[in-house]
């Protein structure tokens with residue numbers, strides 16, 4: 001049955017999600033902070049609200065939506081991949097705190113917006129503690145060009161999509177320095193162990209990090225110049241400053257903020273995150289790209305323990 005749905009955030013991802021939903025026959029109200037639109041009117045009567053704003057916009061927007069109020073049963077879908085700098089919370093946690101009575105569904109997967117916009121096939125995950133809500137979103141969003149899987153681990157699903165952005169910066173550095181395929185394979189594999197380690201401490205399930213929203217998204221973003229986070233790393237390796245790289249990319253690269261928040265989390269919880277640590281040092285100009293590689297290669301020798 002065709003529905004009227006709201007998408008909050010008219011950036012690259014919000015726009016492509018609206019194309020996918022319109023393709024399935026649904027009517028879309030696309031809200032942007034830049035347009036003179038009433039948020040209350042945009043939300044009214046919509047059974048599903050999709051948020052695709054950058055993490056920095058989520059806390060204020062979630063408070064606004066709470067003040068307006070939603071009809072009982074309205075589902076909130078969070079498509080943001082980031083960590084809030086102030087609270088270290090994920091976007092879905094911010095939404096759930098503000099909308100405690102409403103089902104929250106996390107949407108995350110290897111989903112480079114430009115490929116999906118071009119009509120290329122892709123798959124994603126919708127995860128929630130409320131399986132009915134995840135199934136509803138699956139039915140509404142799935143099509144012959146966008147395969148949607150449900151999942152029961154929203155925290156792990158969202159962490160996979162969020163943590164891989166930091167690794168994508170490192171992968172961009174690796175390619176920018178022309179370190180070759182062996183180096184990048186090692187980087188991606190060790191990074192998967194690293195983010196499984198922090199992800200499970202934060203409450204995600206180990207197996208989730210080996211699925212579409214973990215390994216899947218890691219492979220997509222670490223191997224595609226379409227990834228803005230990869231582009232940040234690539235440009236840093238070519239000698240651009242972070243400020244120039246971000247300005248030229250022009251869209252959100254969540255990995256930069258995530259590296260900062262992750263550094264605080266790793267310190268607080270005493271978790272070893274060597275790759276994320278070097279990314280943090282690099283974006284703060286404490287090491288050069290070559291020094292970051294050297295530091296990773298010269299760490300104390302140890303046995304390999306995949307996934308840990």
Ligand SMILES: NC(=O)C1=CN([C@@H]2O[C@H](COP(=O)(O)OP(=O)(O)OC[C@H]3O[C@@H](n4cnc5c(N)ncnc54)[C@H](O)[C@@H]3O)[C@@H](O)[C@H]2O)C=CC1
Pocket residue numbers: 008009010011012013014032033034052053054055056057058061079080081082111112113114250251252254
């Ligand atoms: N572009 C992609 O391929 C994908 C992006 N994502 C995630 O979706 C989120 C949005 O990314 P994009 O649309 O690509 O970025 P974008 O830079 O194209 O758009 C960002 C959106 O967030 C809004 N926004 C930014 N700061 C805000 C603030 N302070 N208050 C309110 N709204 C604010 C902007 O107005 C815009 O609508 C990010 O978390 C990203 O990681 C997830 C999957 C794929």
Ligand SMILES: O=C(CO)COP(=O)(O)O
Pocket residue numbers: 081109110111112113165168217220221226227228229230252253254
């Ligand atoms: O999350 C994404 C693909 O799944 C988009 O990656 P970037 O934000 O690095 O472009």
